Amino acid sequence: MTRLRLDPYLPIIGVIGLIAIWYLAVWYEVVDKVLLPSPADTFRALWNGMTGGRLGVDFARTVERTIVATLIAAAIAIPLGIFLGASEKLYRSVEFVIDFFRSTPASAMFPLFLVLFGVGDKTKISVAAFGAALVILFNVAYGVMNARKTRLLAAKVMGASRFRVLTDVMLLESLPQTFVGLRNGVSLALVIVVVAEMFIGSTDGLGQRVFEAQQLFEMPDMYAAIFAAGALGYGLNLLFLLVERRFVHWSGK
Amino acid sequence: MSLQSRADLATPTPTLPLAGGGSRTESVAAAHVTIRGLTKRFNDALVYDRFDLDIPRGKLVSVFGPNGCGKSTLINMIAGLIPTDAGEILFDGKPLNDIKFGYVFQNYREALFPWLRSIDNIEYPLKLMKLPKAERRARVERLVSHLGVKIDLARYPYELSGGQQQLVSIMRALVVEPEILFLDEPFSALDYEMTLFMRAQLQRIFIETGTTTVLVSHDLEEAVYLADRILLLSRRPARVADYVHYDAARPRSDATLSERDFITVKAHCLEVFQREVRKG
Numbered sequence: 001m002t003r004l005r006l007d008p009y010l011p012i013i014g015v016i017g018l019i020a021i022w023y024l025a026v027w028y029e030v031v032d033k034v035l036l037p038s039p040a041d042t043f044r045a046l047w048n049g050m051t052g053g054r055l056g057v058d059f060a061r062t063v064e065r066t067i068v069a070t071l072i073a074a075a076i077a078i079p080l081g082i083f084l085g086a087s088e089k090l091y092r093s094v095e096f097v098i099d100f101f102r103s104t105p106a107s108a109m110f111p112l113f114l115v116l117f118g119v120g121d122k123t124k125i126s127v128a129a130f131g132a133a134l135v136i137l138f139n140v141a142y143g144v145m146n147a148r149k150t151r152l153l154a155a156k157v158m159g160a161s162r163f164r165v166l167t168d169v170m171l172l173e174s175l176p177q178t179f180v181g182l183r184n185g186v187s188l189a190l191v192i193v194v195v196a197e198m199f200i201g202s203t204d205g206l207g208q209r210v211f212e213a214q215q216l217f218e219m220p221d222m223y224a225a226i227f228a229a230g231a232l233g234y235g236l237n238l239l240f241l242l243v244e245r246r247f248v249h250w251s252g253k
Numbered sequence: 254m255s256l257q258s259r260a261d262l263a264t265p266t267p268t269l270p271l272a273g274g275g276s277r278t279e280s281v282a283a284a285h286v287t288i289r290g291l292t293k294r295f296n297d298a299l300v301y302d303r304f305d306l307d308i309p310r311g312k313l314v315s316v317f318g319p320n321g322c323g324k325s326t327l328i329n330m331i332a333g334l335i336p337t338d339a340g341e342i343l344f345d346g347k348p349l350n351d352i353k354f355g356y357v358f359q360n361y362r363e364a365l366f367p368w369l370r371s372i373d374n375i376e377y378p379l380k381l382m383k384l385p386k387a388e389r390r391a392r393v394e395r396l397v398s399h400l401g402v403k404i405d406l407a408r409y410p411y412e413l414s415g416g417q418q419q420l421v422s423i424m425r426a427l428v429v430e431p432e433i434l435f436l437d438e439p440f441s442a443l444d445y446e447m448t449l450f451m452r453a454q455l456q457r458i459f460i461e462t463g464t465t466t467v468l469v470s471h472d473l474e475e476a477v478y479l480a481d482r483i484l485l486l487s488r489r490p491a492r493v494a495d496y497v498h499y500d501a502a503r504p505r506s507d508a509t510l511s512e513r514d515f516i517t518v519k520a521h522c523l524e525v526f527q528r529e530v531r532k533g
């Protein structure tokens with residue numbers, strides 16, 4: 001019984017452990033004090049930064065870019081994934097191209113997109129959207145292709161047209177896999193956006209914040225920005241999970 | 254009728270496409286489905302070769318035979334799930350497209366739509382028929398009260414037990430008031446207790462609706478218990494090994510299973526089955 005009550009609090013143990021080790025490291029000066037500020041200093045920097053400081057603004061900019069990139073990716077990849085997945089032959093014929101570019105580090109595409117879109121938000125968002133779109137596309141197409149044959153047959157046998165089978169069965173069958181794609185896609189988009197903010201002439205964003213703080217040796221600020229980015233990534237994933245649980249209630253059942 | 258089944262028992266005629274003389278005129282007169290010259294190949298394997306069969310109207314026909322002989326293939330071809338290579342399947346002389354039929358899959362978990370509540374699952378074929386919402390509800394309610402089903406249909410399929418889910422599938426097949434109902438091993442994924450319950454339910458439904466029913470079964474007891482006719486198939490290419498009558502009065506009950514007539518018919522079917530298995 002006591003175990004049962006403790007269960008929800010178990011994840012906190014890791015957090016406390018990490019902070020404890022961090023404190024000990026600072027206390028015994030395992031790492032240079034300048035390189036590793038204390039947890040208290042870091043969280044103060046995080047708090048001040050997020051409440052009225054620059055970090056909050058940067059945070060908002062990164063959220064904006066990541067969300068826009070993911071939305072663009074989803075708007076392109078979901079319909080295309082359904083279209084390709086509906087015909088296995090069609091998907092097989094483009095599979096190699098998709099897999100190839102899915103395996104290409106999106107960061108390698110920066111110079112190309114810089115030429116295409118210049119040194120602005122457009123480049124950051126489009127590279128992120130490019131990376132996310134391939135991940136979403138691949139998942140949606142597989143979701144559609146792996147639709148339970150029995151379910152498709154059941155709809156067909158009840159007299160559903162090909163179009164109705166697509167809208168009433170295939171689309172819904174692919175939803176769980178689509179959400180897997182969206183979660184992976186938004187994570188990838190965040191990675192690309194943060195990297196882009198670091199190196200492609202940015203004036204704001206979490207990536208730029210981390211980079212600038214490091215350049216200026218403002219270590220608490222740098223760690224604060226890293227934690228903010230971590231919280232953002234975790235939060236986005238959680239958000240999609242909650243939306244999924246709400247709309248795809250049958251997933252895994 | 255029981256005389257006929259004894260006549261069949263006395264002179265089994267396994268090589269003829271249709272069962273013994275006495276039954277021929279009867280089955281032709283009341284044939285609902287006529288299958289002629291049905292041929293089907295899977296790659297190199299000839300599964301059906303110029304196969305003929307009549308399915309009588311308002312009867313429950315069980316299909317039984319050796320593993321892989323094409324029991325499911327037969328009803329899948331009749332129901333249009335698998336294309337035929339040659340031959341003709343007519344329902345009162347009409348093609349499949351002109352009639353309403355119901356099909357119940359073995360795997361209810363994968364046949365129902367988990368995103369729809371059970372009631373919406375049952376209504377779905379009516380939606381395809383473009384019936385208005387009120388009419389759909391009314392039809393489902395009529396069916397529910399007709400069958401005396403006690404399931405909370407507002408639940409999603411995955412919230413129901415296996416038997417309840419299969420009952421929802423059967424209701425989804427019945428709601429269109431089909432001329433013919435196909436069931437492909439509908440109870441084989443259920444435990445024994447639930448199987449017994451579902452057999453009783455299916456029998457009740459059959460008595461209530463009198464719908465021509467074709468049931469594929471891998472359980473001989475079930476095949477005989479539920480059937481008016483038991484279609485025994487041979488190994489590939491499948492022929493009619495025997496087409497046995499079983500005319501015990503309905504409703505049948507557990508007591509039926511120990512009646513002499515049941516035991517004789519079942520023993521005969523088993524004998525035919527064993528003979529066909531040994532031939533392979």
